[in-house]
Amino acid sequence: MVKVAEPGVQEEVHSIEKPHETPPDWEPNILAFACHYCAFAAADLAGVMRLSYPSNVKIIRLPCTGKLDYIHILHAFERGVDGIFAAG
Amino acid sequence: MxxxxxxxxxxxxxxxxxxxxxxxxxxxxxxxxxxxxxxxxxxxxxxxxxxxxxxxxxxxxxxxxxxxxxxxxxxxxxxxxxxxxxxxxxxxxxxxxxxxxxxxxxxxxxxxxxxxxxFGAVPKAGIFVELCAGCGNCILHLTGGICPIARCAKSLMNGPCGGTNKGKCEISQDVDCGWYLIVERMKKLGALEKLYEIQPLRNWSTATYGGPRRVVLEHIKDIEGQ
The missing domain is CATH 3.40.50.2300 (Response regulator)
Structure with missing residues (x-):
């Protein structure tokens, strides 16, 4: 399974996704996965301090970011989320 | 596996x-x-x-x-x-x-x-190495438990080729020479002299070269039939 790259030969990397134009007023839909014990607590504290964050960010609390699985991220992308923020 | x-x-x-x-x-x-x-x-x-x-x-x-x-x-x-x-x-x-x-x-x-x-083993998580070629005619008792069929790039039966280089194979510096491993292992076992015995031409018909292989256990097959 060890693959030895030929010296001087670089594999061309193709993106699975088709490139497309981004409208100027487009804003990404971000899903944040936050650990209950640190990042989510920080978000909570930010709320107590009346700090605001953009409405295009949604937070999901996890017992630990170790709980975050590939498939949770993929499901989010399938449902139209543009970016994932994992904080823990 | x-x-x-x-x-x-x-x-x-x-x-x-x-x-x-x-x-x-x-x-x-x-x-x-x-x-x-x-x-x-x-x-x-x-x-x-x-x-x-x-x-x-x-x-x-x-x-x-x-x-x-x-x-x-x-x-x-x-x-x-x-x-x-x-x-x-x-x-x-x-x-x-x-x-x-x-x-x-x-x-x-x-x-x-x-x-x-x-067929591979998992020496470390994320690394899989080929140790057995499933050739159907095991000779591991002669080679200290290290398979020359799977682990020598040429599947040689009688010692290393001229391409062995400080324990590595000529195909890549990342690949161990199977026969180097065998010799070192046999030294440890105090059985180096066994390697002087010349192995005859091998019958490859037990590997896939002899066509699709099949093992039938008559006693179990009969129970299933009943």
Missing amino acids: IVGEQKPFEEIWEMIKSFRKVLVFGCNTCVAICHAGGGKEAEILASLIRMKAIQEGIGMEVKHAAIERHCEPEFFDPMMEDIKTNDVVLSTACGVGVNFLAERIGDIPVFPGINTQF
């Missing part, structure tokens, strides 16, 4: 893009250990296919499932009816599983989602 690697996504997409109901079917034994085709990998692959189908504007229903073994009918027979409701099965089992399912599923195509590689 059998080691495999997932095929490039583009290759998989080309196979299945003309079908509308796709089942990504994982096997939870060997290929799950090598993170290529277990239930988890099947689920991830199904998700990627769904996203690709949306991007391409193709209405495709992609489901995923996994069973413990694709190489024994007991495991997939109970869900055969469900499997047959799809237009195509993308199996992420090893080649054995793909063959076995294709023989039984009737007129639904079964495509391979992974490239089946070799």
